[in-house]
Amino acid sequence: MKMKSVTSRDVAQLAGVSQSAVSRSFSPNASVSAKTRKRVLEAARQLGYRPNTIARSLITRSSKTIAVVIYSLENPFYSSVLERASKFFQARGYHLQLFVAPLGKAFDEVIDDILRSQVEGVLMLAISITRAQAGEIAAVGVPVVIINRTVDYEGISQVSCDNYQGGYWAGQLLAASGHQRIAFLGGLIGSSTNEQRQAGFLSALAERGMTCHGVDVGNYRYEDARFATRRMFSARQIPDAIFAANDLMAIAAMETLRHELGLKVPQDVSIVGFDDIPMAAWPSHSLTTLQQPIELMIVKATELLLNQINQTESRPDHIKLPVTPMLRNSARSASG
Known part of the structure; x- marks a missing residue:
């Protein structure tokens, strides 16, 4: 026998609040009192309720999804970038969707896949694109930030080191x-x-x-x-x-x-x-x-992307961060 699924209306009834209060309680940046959120989350726990993020995205027209494009995770540097970016976006109620663009694969195909996924923004990790491709991406209107690559195009935000x-x-x-x-x-x-x-x-x-x-x-x-x-x-x-x-x-x-x-x-x-x-x-x-200042690169890139998504800042920016020499034992010093 199929069990009846728990709805937000059930949670609202048990918690003694409105359905809109239930919805706001599961939205990280929504306006709701701490007391109400605690009551809603306790009722949800008792009933085994989980919010339907797909249904919510249809209502709000916000997928809360960021596409991350990378050609390989072999380099541990990009594993670290991906981990930090995930934590940053999850804390703000967003989810990451990973797209792999192997060398030699037509980049236009990857972009088509991304746009069909209804993402709100795109982070490109070490993806090399041409000026023409950058222009095509910008024309679509989906905010894009490139990390650790640069392209001679003013219309896309870029964060790199020196x-x-x-x-x-x-x-x-x-x-x-x-x-x-x-x-x-x-x-x-x-x-x-x-x-x-x-x-x-x-x-x-x-x-x-x-x-x-x-x-x-x-x-x-x-x-x-x-x-x-x-x-x-x-x-x-x-x-x-x-x-x-x-x-x-x-x-x-x-x-x-x-x-x-x-x-x-x-x-x-x-x-x-x-x-x-x-x-x-x-x-x-x-x-x-x-x-490379990986933490600062992530902070700058994700802030740029969220500002463009939320339209608090629509102008793309190019940020170059300093590198720090790490002297260890694999190279001889000037004195020896």
Whole structure:
């Protein structure tokens, strides 16, 4: 025998309040007294009531859903971003819907899927888009914020760190430490983060009258970075230092050098990464790197998105945050 489902009317009757008070009690930002909310939640607990968020969205025309678009969760940096974003939005009554846009998949197809989902806003994590695609997204009218990528388009909000300055610091550090053959282990070709970090790095070397010893590509991925490291060290003259465009690749290079090629880090080869993922601080890695301000990036990005959703601020903004050098043991210091 099918049990009768509990409705908000049942909760209202038991709590001695109106149905609208029940609805407001389950809305995080709604105006309702603490006493009324406590009475409603107790009645709901007794009856086993759960609010129907789908039905509510049809009534209010608000899905309370944010789309998060990412191409991969392999990099722990983006797992951390996703976790923090989830906590931020859940505390404000929103839910996240994850969309994966693998490299090579037509981006327009992903956008169509997102728009059909009736989301209220879109967070893009490390998704590279063209100026034309940015314009198409903005024209739809759904608020969008890009995290850790930039695009030459004023109409979409963007939050990133100072990638150029981070690359510059890495180049200065390795050059000042007496290295002569400094290589760059790059991320995704064409991505704004890769281009900006490489540009800062090359600028620092040029200021000291040096050139980059060699460049290879690890696509921001662990296995690709291992292959790239093997290629770099199969040459007649091998690097004595590597700046990797993210920590995951830096760790891949470090483990390949130590466990396959029998080289010591930093005695034989210094390594610098970028991101400061949790495992960078592990004693087995002790990676010198550039820390992205992940908490502040999330706060800024989510505030921008919610302000646009709630129309308290409709003008898109571009925010660039500073990076922080984290000096550990994977790179030789200038004194030794």
